[in-house]
Amino acid sequence: MNKNNFKVSSILYTLGSIFSASISFIFLPVFMSEFSVSQYGTYSLILICSSIGAAVFYLGVTSALNRSYFDYPEHQDRMNCFYTTLVLLAFGGGLQIILGYIFADFISILIFDNVTWAQGVFYALITASFGFINFAFLTYFRLKNEPYLFLFFSILSVFGNIVGIYYFVIFEGMGVIGALIGPLVSQVIIFIVFFLFHYRLFFQSKFMRKEAVLQLNYGFYTVLSSLGGLTILWADQFFINKYLSINDVGVYSLSVKLAGIITVIFTTPFIQVFNPIVMEQRESNGVKVLISKTYESYVLIGLFLSILISFAAEEFVYLFGKHAGYAESIIYIFPLMLSVCIYGLVNVVSIGLSFKRKLGRQTLVYFAFSLVNIILNVFLIPAFGIWGAILSTFVTYFLITVSLGIVSNHLYKVKYSPAITWFVIVSSVLFFFINSQFVGSDIVYRMSYKCIVFLLIIFYVEHKFKLIEKIAHNFLKSKSNKGAT
Numbered sequence: 001m002n003k004n005n006f007k008v009s010s011i012l013y014t015l016g017s018i019f020s021a022s023i024s025f026i027f028l029p030v031f032m033s034e035f036s037v038s039q040y041g042t043y044s045l046i047l048i049c050s051s052i053g054a055a056v057f058y059l060g061v062t063s064a065l066n067r068s069y070f071d072y073p074e075h076q077d078r079m080n081c082f083y084t085t086l087v088l089l090a091f092g093g094g095l096q097i098i099l100g101y102i103f104a105d106f107i108s109i110l111i112f113d114n115v116t117w118a119q120g121v122f123y124a125l126i127t128a129s130f131g132f133i134n135f136a137f138l139t140y141f142r143l144k145n146e147p148y149l150f151l152f153f154s155i156l157s158v159f160g161n162i163v164g165i166y167y168f169v170i171f172e173g174m175g176v177i178g179a180l181i182g183p184l185v186s187q188v189i190i191f192i193v194f195f196l197f198h199y200r201l202f203f204q205s206k207f208m209r210k211e212a213v214l215q216l217n218y219g220f221y222t223v224l225s226s227l228g229g230l231t232i233l234w235a236d237q238f239f240i241n242k243y244l245s246i247n248d249v250g251v252y253s254l255s256v257k258l259a260g261i262i263t264v265i266f267t268t269p270f271i272q273v274f275n276p277i278v279m280e281q282r283e284s285n286g287v288k289v290l291i292s293k294t295y296e297s298y299v300l301i302g303l304f305l306s307i308l309i310s311f312a313a314e315e316f317v318y319l320f321g322k323h324a325g326y327a328e329s330i331i332y333i334f335p336l337m338l339s340v341c342i343y344g345l346v347n348v349v350s351i352g353l354s355f356k357r358k359l360g361r362q363t364l365v366y367f368a369f370s371l372v373n374i375i376l377n378v379f380l381i382p383a384f385g386i387w388g389a390i391l392s393t394f395v396t397y398f399l400i401t402v403s404l405g406i407v408s409n410h411l412y413k414v415k416y417s418p419a420i421t422w423f424v425i426v427s428s429v430l431f432f433f434i435n436s437q438f439v440g441s442d443i444v445y446r447m448s449y450k451c452i453v454f455l456l457i458i459f460y461v462e463h464k465f466k467l468i469e470k471i472a473h474n475f476l477k478s479k480s481n482k483g484a485t
Helices: 003-021 028-034 037-057 061-071 075-112 118-143 147-171 175-197 199-204 209-243 246-259 261-280 287-320 326-344 351-355 359-384 386-411 418-435 443-464 467-484
Strands: none
Touching: 003 118, 003 147, 003 261, 028 037, 028 147, 028 246, 028 287, 037 075, 037 118, 037 175, 037 209, 037 246, 061 075, 061 118, 061 209, 075 118, 075 199, 075 209, 118 147, 118 175, 147 175, 175 199, 209 246, 209 359, 209 386, 246 261, 246 287, 246 326, 246 386, 261 287, 261 326, 287 326, 287 418, 287 443, 326 386, 326 418, 359 386
16 A cells, blocks of 8 residues: 555545544534433433443454454455354344343333333334444445445445434424434445445355354453443443433533544544554554554644534534533533543553453453442542542543553553653643633633634644654555565
8 A cells, every 4th residue: 555545545434434423423403402401311321221232242243353354364264254243243233132122111210210211222222233233344344445435335324314313303303212213214224235235245255163253252352341441431321310310411411422522533533544554564563663653643633632622512512502401511521522532542552452362451451440430430429410420430541541551561562652641631631720711701702712722732733743644654664665675
């Protein structure tokens, strides 16, 4: 892959990832205008249930596919590897749907103290099943280095969800249930399209038992790690529902959702480009330098985007938050966004665990800190309300990232820049305290302050920030030199 192709592919994969992950954010204006704060809280809790189910029943095999795919040099073996992943996903998705049908009433009672939302829970679980199968097809395009198909189907998926949501929520006026039915219809249609597009694969490939065992073994630890991560990410909303109110769940959920924009715009595309490259070149001499420079790029971009996106998110809430209560979420966005960004850094600093297939250690770290997070929530939320949930989230994410970085470095030594790390820490603390003085202020003062911060960031980027270009240049240069020898 030459330098220009590398850039084009990276851009297309980034755009496709953004489209795929942006679905729920696209509808925030609709939800904020059509739903009350408490209704949005209800909707968020149902989605959390489906996400937890998907984290278990996708069996971790899509993550394993990223690791196993390049172990096979032959095209047919790679097709078989992907087909094996699809079979396992179909089994997991079918099992989730069956169990969802059986236990929907129980889940609704457990969360809402009634069976009113059992139907919605079931719809969400079906959607999640088709969702993780469809995501495997997108992953396959990325692994085959087909960025144009990746982008096309990502856009198609987003378009289908837009049509579904707008039809059932706005035109049919079905409220929360409509917001759950729309994505369900869309995901089923997208699945049919994927199936027809790849129909030859199903007749030309075979199930690999040995590979299935490897994927399930790898995926088992991934699932456990995901559950630990989900406990940290979403347990606080259940505790807010228990100790505070469903209205507070709505406020906090909106903050979490807006903070998650950093994942859509930055973290997910960044990691989806980074992981295949590093996995493919894990035996090359320059990979440690690549990882180190990637770390520097990630933390700097993450800080700047967290600041700028939190600025935009505040104005977004003022513009679309027609129901009383949504504006309360603004003050929580930046600390949550920074927490999410720190958590995404795990994918870089723990890469040694993937190289050495030592995910069991990662699982132990996640589970240990998921328990810590639960304990923090139990004590902090009753005492400090929503701020208690934010504090527990930030502390837990920070400790997880540091711990996994240390564990990974024992297996695979990579040097990271302490100067960049301290710059980000100090800048984040200063920004948080300064920014809190301007939240909710007069629009003239607020926008003047934001313009000044924006200009400072541009100044820094212009003079100091060219790390991404260096990563691509050095990486391609090392590959060409290696090929020449």
